[in-house]
Amino acid sequence: MSNEKRLKGLCIKATPLGEHDRLITLLSEEQGLSRFAVPGARKPKSSLASAAPLTLLEIQIFGKRNLKTVRQLKIIKSYSGLGKSIECLAAAQAITELTFLLIGNEDTQNNYLSTVLAHLDRLCEYNALEESDLKILAMSIQSLMHLLAIGGLSLPLHYCCETGKSIQPPIGNWDWTCFFIPSEGFSIVENRRSVINLNASEIALMQRLLFPDLPIKSNGELLGPKEVWKKILKIFCIWIPTQLGKEISSLKMLKEFYR
Numbered sequence: 001m002s003n004e005k006r007l008k009g010l011c012i013k014a015t016p017l018g019e020h021d022r023l024i025t026l027l028s029e030e031q032g033l034s035r036f037a038v039p040g041a042r043k044p045k046s047s048l049a050s051a052a053p054l055t056l057l058e059i060q061i062f063g064k065r066n067l068k069t070v071r072q073l074k075i076i077k078s079y080s081g082l083g084k085s086i087e088c089l090a091a092a093q094a095i096t097e098l099t100f101l102l103i104g105n106e107d108t109q110n111n112y113l114s115t116v117l118a119h120l121d122r123l124c125e126y127n128a129l130e131e132s133d134l135k136i137l138a139m140s141i142q143s144l145m146h147l148l149a150i151g152g153l154s155l156p157l158h159y160c161c162e163t164g165k166s167i168q169p170p171i172g173n174w175d176w177t178c179f180f181i182p183s184e185g186f187s188i189v190e191n192r193r194s195v196i197n198l199n200a201s202e203i204a205l206m207q208r209l210l211f212p213d214l215p216i217k218s219n220g221e222l223l224g225p226k227e228v229w230k231k232i233l234k235i236f237c238i239w240i241p242t243q244l245g246k247e248i249s250s251l252k253m254l255k256e257f258y259r
Contacts (some may be wrong), residue, residue: 004062005070007031008162010113011055011095016042023050024070026059027099027116032107036061038070054079056117067204068256072222079120087257088123088183091140093250095119098144101244102151112150119143135222137229138214144194144236145209153243155184155235157207163189169200169207178203196235202228206235230258 009028017023022041027033036059036118040046051057051073060072091149095116103109122139148154158167161184172175179194186203187194193233198206205224208215209232215223233255 004060006058006060007034008058008076009034009055009056010116010129011051011053013177014051014053014097022048022051026057027103027113029110029113029255030108032109032112033058033100033103033104033105036068036070038073041070050075052078052080053096054082054120079124081124082120085136085253087136090250090253090257091123091136092120094254095143095147097250098147098151098240099239101246101248102147102153104176108148112147115146115150116143119146134226134258135214136228137233137254138222138224139235140254141229141232141236142209142214144240148240149210154210155206155239157203157210159185160188161185161192162187167207169204169205170201171204173200176200180238182238195238196231198231202231206232226258230255233258 007026007030008030009026011024012027013025015023017037020037020042022042024036024038026036028034030191033251038048038051041048041051042051048070051070055078056076058074058076059070061068062071079092082088099116103112120138126136145155159165160167165188166237167178167186167188169178176199178198179191180196181187181191181193182195205215205228217223231252237251237255
């Protein structure tokens with residue numbers, strides 16, 4: 001049929017539709033967020049029953065209406081294993097919550113889906129028996145950092161929002177301070193609107209989060225103590241609702257886990 005199309009994307013939400021159907025929200029590189037009806041998906045023996053959240057799908061859709069219908073689907077990868085711990089699940093939910101705030105319907109965002117999948121893959125590979133629980137918090141924070149950058153709302157970590165000068169933290173100088181201003185970013189000049197102060201090591205750690213890999217020491221341990229990561233999480237809990245007008249509830253869960 002001429003109005004049929006194939007689409008690859010991550011199902012990030014699924015809700016009941018009618019008596020037996022399901023409404024899914026799919027994140028794809030081509031269309032951003034799109035919603036599709038999946039007929040019979042709530043029937044146990046349906047071939048479309050696998051349309052579930054945190055599942056990477058290839059779907060065949062058809063229809064000329066605004067709400068198109070899924071005719072066929074194929075599971076490429078399931079991220080259901082993220083339910084292995086509440087921390088992992090909260091980190092994954094933070095990614096999907098931010099996606100709903102950043103990406104509009106039919107809003108193409110190059111590299112957004114691939115970045116989401118890369119961070120979900122890393123969460124899936126996390127071994128709670130062998131690795132520090134703090135690494136989950138760091139992975140969650142870095143995923144938000146990367147997605148905000150792609151969405152055009154990156155934390156301005158490299159330039160002072162007051163003077164425009166480059167922020168070059170002098171590691172080892174404990175008298176140096178950087179000030180976080182919720183609506184603007186970071187300032188090397190003290191400002192009465194600042195709500196969090198950071199030393200040189202803390203702002204340098206945040207700057208490193210823009211790189212692909214986590215900041216890891218030569219011995220394999222995560223760089224930065226728990227209290228510093230909690231401070232960085234607090235900054236994101238302020239920055240996101242200030243810029244997007246809505247809080248991410250899963251970040252509150254992470255704050256509770258690491259208090």
